[in-house]
Amino acid sequence: MSNQALTITRRDLRDTLSDWRTLIPLCILSVLLPLILRSGVAQAVSFLDDEFISRSLVPLGLLIAGFLPASLSLIGPLESFVGERERSTLESLLAMPMSDRGLYLAKFFAALLPPVGSSAVAMVIYSLAIELGRPVRMAALPNRVFLSDYLTNAWILGITAILLIKVFTMVAAAVYVSSHTTSIRAANLLASFILIPMAILVQIEALIIINGMFLPIVLINGLLLVVGLTMVGWGMYSFNREELLSREHETISKRSSTQRLSQSTKIYGPVMTILQREATDTLSDWRILIPIGLLTFLVPIGALFGSIYAFSNVDTPDGVVNLMPFIVLLVGFLPASFSLIVALEVFVGERERGSLESLFSMPISDDQLYRGKLLAAIVPPIGASLIAMLLFGVGLSLFAPAALLERINLSIFSQMVLLSIAQALAMVSAAVVISSHTNTVRLANLLASFILVPVAIMVQLEAVLIIGERFDVLNAIMAVMLILTIVLTRTGIGSFKRESILSREHLALNVSQINRAFNAFFSEIRPAGSNPDNHLGVFYVETARGPERNARAWLKRFYRQELAVVWRETRLALVVVLLCCVAAIIFGSQFTPVSDREQSLANLMSRLDTNQATLWSPSFGVTVVRNSFSLFFAGLFSAISLGFFGLTTPVINLMSISFRASTLAASGGLATGLNYLLAYELPHGLLEIPLSIMAAALALRLGASLAFVPPTYSAGRHLLWAWAMYLKVFCLVIVPGLVLAGLIEVLVTPAVYQMVYGFLQI
Numbered sequence: 011m012s013n014q015a016l017t018i019t020r021r022d023l024r025d026t027l028s029d030w031r032t033l034i035p036l037c038i039l040s041v042l043l044p045l046i047l048r049s050g051v052a053q054a055v056s057f058l059d060d061e062f063i064s065r066s067l068v069p070l071g072l073l074i075a076g077f078l079p080a081s082l083s084l085i086g087p088l089e090s091f092v093g094e095r096e097r098s099t100l101e102s103l104l105a106m107p108m109s110d111r112g113l114y115l116a117k118f119f120a121a122l123l124p125p126v127g128s129s130a131v132a133m134v135i136y137s138l139a140i141e142l143g144r145p146v147r148m149a150a151l152p153n154r155v156f157l158s159d160y161l162t163n164a165w166i167l168g169i170t171a172i173l174l175i176k177v178f179t180m181v182a183a184a185v186y187v188s189s190h191t192t193s194i195r196a197a198n199l200l201a202s203f204i205l206i207p208m209a210i211l212v213q214i215e216a217l218i219i220i221n222g223m224f225l226p227i228v229l230i231n232g233l234l235l236v237v238g239l240t241m242v243g244w245g246m247y248s249f250n251r252e253e254l255l256s257r258e259h260e261t262i263s264k265r266s267s268t269q270r271l272s273q274s275t276k277i278y279g280p281v282m283t284i285l286q287r288e289a290t291d292t293l294s295d296w297r298i299l300i301p302i303g304l305l306t307f308l309v310p311i312g313a314l315f316g317s318i319y320a321f322s323n324v325d326t327p328d329g330v331v332n333l334m335p336f337i338v339l340l341v342g343f344l345p346a347s348f349s350l351i352v353a354l355e356v357f358v359g360e361r362e363r364g365s366l367e368s369l370f371s372m373p374i375s376d377d378q379l380y381r382g383k384l385l386a387a388i389v390p391p392i393g394a395s396l397i398a399m400l401l402f403g404v405g406l407s408l409f410a411p412a413a414l415l416e417r418i419n420l421s422i423f424s425q426m427v428l429l430s431i432a433q434a435l436a437m438v439s440a441a442v443v444i445s446s447h448t449n450t451v452r453l454a455n456l457l458a459s460f461i462l463v464p465v466a467i468m469v470q471l472e473a474v475l476i477i478g479e480r481f482d483v484l485n486a487i488m489a490v491m492l493i494l495t496i497v498l499t500r501t502g503i504g505s506f507k508r509e510s511i512l513s514r515e516h517l518a519l520n521v522s523q524i525n526r527a528f529n530a531f532f533s534e535i536r537p538a539g540s541n542p543d544n545h546l547g548v549f550y551v552e553t554a555r556g557p558e559r560n561a562r563a564w565l566k567r568f569y570r571q572e573l574a575v576v577w578r579e580t581r582l583a584l585v586v587v588l589l590c591c592v593a594a595i596i597f598g599s600q601f602t603p604v605s606d607r608e609q610s611l612a613n614l615m616s617r618l619d620t621n622q623a624t625l626w627s628p629s630f631g632v633t634v635v636r637n638s639f640s641l642f643f644a645g646l647f648s649a650i651s652l653g654f655f656g657l658t659t660p661v662i663n664l665m666s667i668s669f670r671a672s673t674l675a676a677s678g679g680l681a682t683g684l685n686y687l688l689a690y691e692l693p694h695g696l697l698e699i700p701l702s703i704m705a706a707a708l709a710l711r712l713g714a715s716l717a718f719v720p721p722t723y724s725a726g727r728h729l730l731w732a733w734a735m736y737l738k739v740f741c742l743v744i745v746p747g748l749v750l751a752g753l754i755e756v757l758v759t760p761a762v763y764q765m766v767y768g769f770l771q772i
Contacts, residue, residue: 014108014116022086022120035457039079040128044136046467047071052146052157054474066219067474068140068160069169073219074470075136076173077212079128080180081205085455087121087184088197091254095192104251114249118185118242125177133173137166172215175231179238180204186245189254198455202301202348209347210309213340216473217333284382288356289389305345306394310402313341314409321414334406334418335426336476341402342430343469345394346437347462353387353441354454357511361449370508380506384442384499391434399427422481429484432491433468437461439498446506490654505719527727531734533564535572538579538731539720568742576708576739583710587657587703594661598668634752637698638745641705645736648709649729656709660702667691689766694755701747708736 051071055064094100106113140161145154183204184197191197211230218226317337321330360366372379403423406415440461441454448454468487475483530542533550546552551563640659647655667687675683715732723731 014106014112018103018106018113018116019120019123022090022117023123035082036079036124036128039082040131041135043078043467044075044132045139047075048136048139048143048157050467050471051140052143054471054478055146055157065160068157069165070216070219071140072133072136072161072166072169073172073212073216074467076129076133076169077176078466079132080125080173080177081208083125083128084180084184084201084205086124087181088188088201089194090117090121090185090188092188092191092194092197100254104254110249110251111246113251114185114189114246115242118181118245121185122178122181125181126174129173129177133166133170137161172227172231175235175238176208176211179234179241180208182238182241182245186241189245189249194451198351198451202351206301206305206344206348210344216470281378281382281385284379285386285389288352288383288386301348302345302390302394305348306398307401309344310341310398310405313337314402314405317414318410321411327413331414331416332477333473334414335422336473338399338402338418338423338426339430339469339472339476342395342399342427343433345398346391346430346434347465348394350391350437350441350458350461352390353438354445354458355451356383356387356442357445358448358451358454359445361511366511370511376506376508377503379508380442380446380503384439384502387438387442388435391438392431395430395434396427399430425481425484425488429472429488429491432488432495433465435495436491436498437465439495439502443498443502443505446502446511501719524730528730528734531731532738535568535575535735535738537575538728539722541722542727565742568738572738573743576735579735580707580711583653583714584703584707586710587660587706590657590661591664591703594665595668598665599672601665601669601672630752630756633755634748637748637752641702641744641748642740645705645709645712645740648713649715649733653706653710653713656706656713660699660706663702664699667695685766689763690759693759693762694751697747697751697754701744701751705740705744708739712736 048071051067054067091100094103104113108116141158143157145156184201187200187204188197191200211234215227215230218224317330317334321327357366360369370379374382406418441458444454444457444461448457472484472487475481475487527542529548530545533548534545536545546557547559549559549561549564550557551560551567553560644655644659671683671687671691673683674686712729712732712735715728719728
């Protein structure tokens with residue numbers, strides 16, 4: 011490779027690694043996602059009765075862990091050339107003394123490195139998490155097993171080759187698209203022709219892996235490699251820098267449609283007028299219509315006849331039958347996921363097309379404008395999803411053999427339809443919030459990863475639940491999605507102000523400003539909405555001589571004054587946590603396992619052998635680190651889950667304690683259950699349980715910070731305030747309490763246990 015090519019590669023890598031909007035989602039996908047997937051796989055195998063499916067989930071997690079970061083990194087290749095045009099650096103790039111083919115190849119290799127690197131990091135972290143993880147209980151086997159036994163070197167090499175081929179093909183197609191478009195928006199719209207087929211292929215390969223068929227995977231990826239090489243060759247052959255320079259920027263004028271708004275508002279009302287305008291604009295853009303049409307009509311037809319063919323030709327058709335409900339869900343999810351593009355552009359697209367000012371000049375309120383845009387963004391995904399699922403359902407009733415429909419009835423089909431609608435509503439609500447708080451389509455698409463990635467993981471989880479026939483859990487997921495939609499809608503309406511959108515400058519990550527605000531919030535906890543400029547610095551207190559640095563007085567102020575502020579800010583969240591804990595105690599005490607899956611859940615909640623009454627006592631360090639780690643990361647993930655993760659720790663623990671106590675009481679009498687509580691849980695639980703409830707309330711307040719924003723704060727500043735409060739209380743209250751509880755658990759609990767039961771087994 012020439013020096014000029016190396017210069018282009020280094021330059022593009024430097025630009026990618028210096029853009030926080032790309033780097034943060036990429037780090038989340040490459041580092042945190044593999045750990046979440048490992049935990050999800052461990053939980054899934056604990057519920058599934060089929061040993062073969064449980065074994066297949068481990069390599070399947072490696073495939074997903076490597077594919078998702080690579081798919082997000084596709085944003086870089088899509089901007090290889092068109093991004094240079096919009097940053098006004100295209101002329102200097104094309105002036106480099108290189109041939110057209112050399113320039114194209116240099117940009118291709120520069121675009122290839124980030125997806126390959128992010129995918130490799132994610133796969134290494136997932137593999138290490140599997141290799142170093144503790145043995146898990148598998149529902150299909152009597153003993154605990156190591157998940158690393160199912161992730162062999164052959165699996166790792168095979169999936170690595172599969173992902174390299176996919177990344178190569180996606181980057182080749184993305185660079186070709188970038189060299190033939192005139193705007194980032196057009197490139198992102200045309201990227202659907204890359205991501206959607208590749209996502210479908212990954213889903214197909216996941217089903218093939220679960221069913222143990224490997225020859226189709228070889229054929230699929232062999233064909234993909236040929237397509238990728240063809241795209242690179244054709245891109246090098248067709249690339250011409252003179253043509254690229256002379257290509258005019260494509261513009262879309264909406265002036266006439268905007269001028270008609272004020273007139274039609276009087277006829278249809280403001281909300282319906284905006285809906286009519288957005289529908290007209292969407293139906294007139296072929297780059298949106300063609301992908302939505304293909305996904306709406308071709309995906310259900312392909313899924314229908316593909317399912318029939320697989321059922322008729324595989325050796326074990328039961329696997330296809332078990333997956334039919336998930337295929338129904340997938341048919342509805344794919345059109346809705348692409349239609350998210352419409353939602354992401356409802357406000358930021360107006361800015362880039364130069365029609366935002368005329369839209370905001372309409373004589374309607376902010377609430378009406380936001381509701382109209384939200385309704386306009388909801389119609390395409392819901393409509394496309396319903397049409398696709400109904401078309402698939404009609405096809406099943408007409409052409410599918412009766413044996414293929416054993417797992418599908420009207421109730422299950424309706425549940426899949428409602429679940430797909432709930433997911434689409436949640437995605438669209440989040441996308442409209444993003445669109446109203448960003449100022450470029452590129453940034454909106456980057457932040458969309460925080461929507462698509464969790465939902466994609468949720469879809470994979472739903473596949474496992476459908477295979478395991480856990481339709482009750484699917485109902486719970488549906489309820490969570492609907493609650494999330496309501497909260498996001500309220501957040502969007504409450505924070506939408508057209509004046510702030512018009513005056514918003516280019517968004518940049520001011521690390522020093524964020525650091526100053528966080529230090530101010532951490533140094534002194536005041537009610538939400540206070541100005542951080544009025545806070546004192548860390549370890550500073552107000553004295554008669556002015557602010558002075560005094561760590562001891564700073565700590566006294568926290569325990570005497572700031573904890574009262576924490577109480578006032580979290581009391582409503584504390585009530586919610588206590589209600590959830592009471593419900594968990596009632597559920598645990600009344601839960602009686604009947605089926606094998608319920609017995610698997612009972613096994614997860616039973617650390618104590620109810621027959622032998624043995625005691626497992628970990629070391630002091632393990633106890634403190636384990637408890638601190640679980641509470642801290644539950645709070646960390648609460649910011650993106652509206653506090654849900656923070657609730658899990660006390661709810662699961664109290665449900666487990668209640669179940670174990672009620673089980674012992676049922677088998678040995680009430681005294682046996684009380685003895686267990688007194689000897690095994692009560693000594694250290696008197697501290698651990700209140701601390702976990704307090705941490706859950708703080709986490710719930712942290713999660714609600716994006717939904718309920720004070721008038722003087724932005725959503726980001728409110729999140730920063732809530733995170734500073736959580737971290738300070740965690741360090742100065744929860745961690746010391748957990749250290750004391752750990753000492754009690756190691757030193758006092760065994761003595762009490764021995765005194766109650768008369769023996770001690772460690």
